Every structure is written in C-alpha cells, then in structure tokens.
Amino acid sequence: MPASGDPRPCSIADALAIVGEKYSLLVLREVCLGNGRFEQLVRNIGAPRDVLATRLRRLVDAGILQKHVYSERPQRFEYRPTPAGLELEPVLMTLMAWGDRHLRKDDDRPMVIEHICGNELIPTVTCTACGGEVRHEDLMAHPQAPGWSVAGPTAA
Amino acid sequence: MPASGDPRPCSIADALAIVGEKYSLLVLREVCLGNGRFEQLVRNIGAPRDVLATRLRRLVDAGILQKHVYSERPQRFEYRPTPAGLELEPVLMTLMAWGDRHLRKDDDRPMVIEHICGNELIPTVTCTACGGEVRHEDLMAHPQAPGWSVAGPTAA
DNA sequence: CCAGCGAGTAGGAAATTCCAACTCACCATA
DNA sequence: TATGGTGAGTTGGAATTTCCTACTCGCTGG
Numbered sequence: 442m443p444a445s446g447d448p449r450p451c452s453i454a455d456a457l458a459i460v461g462e463k464y465s466l467l468v469l470r471e472v473c474l475g476n477g478r479f480e481q482l483v484r485n486i487g488a489p490r491d492v493l494a495t496r497l498r499r500l501v502d503a504g505i506l507q508k509h510v511y512s513e514r515p516q517r518f519e520y521r522p523t524p525a526g527l528e529l530e531p532v533l534m535t536l537m538a539w540g541d542r543h544l545r546k547d548d549d550r551p552m553v554i555e556h557i558c559g560n561e562l563i564p565t566v567t568c569t570a571c572g573g574e575v576r577h578e579d580l581m582a583h584p585q586a587p588g589w590s591v592a593g594p595t596a597a
Numbered sequence: 598m599p600a601s602g603d604p605r606p607c608s609i610a611d612a613l614a615i616v617g618e619k620y621s622l623l624v625l626r627e628v629c630l631g632n633g634r635f636e637q638l639v640r641n642i643g644a645p646r647d648v649l650a651t652r653l654r655r656l657v658d659a660g661i662l663q664k665h666v667y668s669e670r671p672q673r674f675e676y677r678p679t680p681a682g683l684e685l686e687p688v689l690m691t692l693m694a695w696g697d698r699h700l701r702k703d704d705d706r707p708m709v710i711e712h713i714c715g716n717e718l719i720p721t722v723t724c725t726a727c728g729g730e731v732r733h734e735d736l737m738a739h740p741q742a743p744g745w746s747v748a749g750p751t752a753a
Numbered sequence: 754c755c756a757g758c759g760a761g762t763a764g765g766a767a768a769t770t771c772c773a774a775c776t777c778a779c780c781a782t783a
Numbered sequence: 784t785a786t787g788g789t790g791a792g793t794t795g796g797a798a799t800t801t802c803c804t805a806c807t808c809g810c811t812g813g
Binding site for chain 3: 478479480483490491493494512515516517518
C-alpha cells in the first residue's frame, strides 16, 4: 500500500492505511488474545513470516503495538497492544458480530466473547450523546474540508 | 486475497476476507454517502478502474452491495448498500472515530457526522445486554471450535 | 559438540496492482 | 450522418507485493 491514493481527506482512509493491510487486524486479534509472539502469530494467522515481520514493524511504528521483552538471554519478544491498539478491539468485536450474523448459518460461532456483566457480548454501536443505536437513517454527514461532494441520503 | 490462509475458524477473518481487501471499505463509505456510480467511485476513492470493477463484483456477490439501474437507455448503474452492507456502517463510524482520535492532531476532522439526536456522533461500542462500554479488561474469550489456543489476559 | 528453539532475513517464483489506453452503447448537436 | 461526449467498464503490460522455502543468528540444554 504505497500511495494512499485516496483523494479525499478521510479518517477512515487514514485508519485503513495503517490497519487495513492484509493480516494487520488479525495480528491485532491475536495480540489482544495474548498470543503476541512471532511464532504464535505465524501459526495462528497463517501469514508468511516476512510479511508478518513487515506488518509488525509497521504496527509498532504506528503506535498500535509495542514490542515487549519477555526474556533477556535468550532475548525473546512479545507484541502487545498499546492503549491505541486496544481501542481498536471494539472494531474487531463489531466486525466479528457482523461476520457471525451474515457469514454463518445457524449458531456455529467459532468464538463467543463473554462480557463482564455475565452475558455473551453482542456489541452495538451507539451514539455517545444520546445512547441510541447508530443506524444509517439517523446519520447526516457534514464534510469539514474540501474534496467532499456528497450526493445521497446521508448528505449534508 | 486468494487463500484465507487463516488456520483458525474466525468470523473476523471471514469478514475481512470479504471487506478487508484494499478499497472495499472505502467503496462502502462512498456508497453509504450515496455516491454509488462508477465514475464517482473512481474519482472519490482514487482506485484503479479495473481493481474497482473487481471489488464491486465481489461486494455484489457477497450481498453487501446491489447494482441499481438508474437509467435504462442509456443503461446506467449505481451501487447501493444492501441491509447487510448498511450494517457495516457502524464499523466505518468506529474506525473513523479511532482515526480522528489517534491520527489527527487538534480537531481538524475532515468530516463530522450528526446523529439524529442533534449531537455530533461519537460512536461507542457497547454490550447490548448491559449497555456498558466494551473495554478490553471486561472481555473473556471462549473458543467454541478447535483451532484456538488462547494464552493471555483475554483467555477463556 | 550437536540439536533445537525463537525471531526473524534472503531469494526468486507467483499473484496483484497500477496505469494508460481502448471499447461499447448511447445521446446531442449540427 | 459524421463528430463529440459520457458512463461503465475491459485490456495489456510494467511495477509491486505476496508467497514459499530455506537460511541465519544468538542462545540453551544435554
């Protein structure tokens, strides 16, 4: 992903420029689960080792992961999410829920997340101000910068 | 993205296999904004036309977009999100908010979304059951299928 | 001394992306 | 009826990335 190419200023594009490359979000999944060692990542994600090394460098540079030494002599590392990285976990949860709903028949979810409240986590994206669920019809886009021409129902 | 490669059964990986390719989520952004025509997509996303054509085919096949005829003779199309596609919009909003928070200094957000409640949308991912915000420390992963070995704090 | 593990690097084949140009159908004008 | 223009792609090759296998390097354990 050399040039962003995106002619619009957009935080979605910017975010994807960092975590949108192949494997990056799966790395984050593993790291959030505590499986942050290189060999674990290779095994659990199934990514080529060199690509993985590149991704890890990038995610560390971006401040999403941190390289943690879990053993001096022999020196061994583990990747852990930074606070910024942890803030992406809700994105993963939302994506997982979407996949569970739309990509699987029945209830054969490969993974269930339990929330501290005791229930299975079914994430909902809500408006912080009013608490209401975020639905397309309730949104209105207001471009703040040039480069945006919005046409449709979500227009400004 | 030929082989998923992911040796684990995982709805995050499955979802990313569909919408995780370069440009796919940007296509969804534009389409949710109502800019669903091929030429608009080319201009607004900055993707090569051939790649875009491939992505659009894939997203339609996956049931995320629908090709809509807005003019017979000359035949002209517009891509629109299906209900399944619209359910990904919260993912985009969450990603945008993350980008706004971590990738930009100050408040130079390129786009502000207004919620129907009258406030600026700041999305929060919450637990549907208890309404609490989803935070890493409050989650516990329970693998339902073989292929999972979880080590860390979020372990089962 | 030899084998083995973790964490990568190196080299080349295979697959994708990128770019510019081209097509095809149709309309508008003249 | 030629001439130009638009929308929605397709095509052909060059430039990048990915993928795969093997290799390295530091260190430990027997």
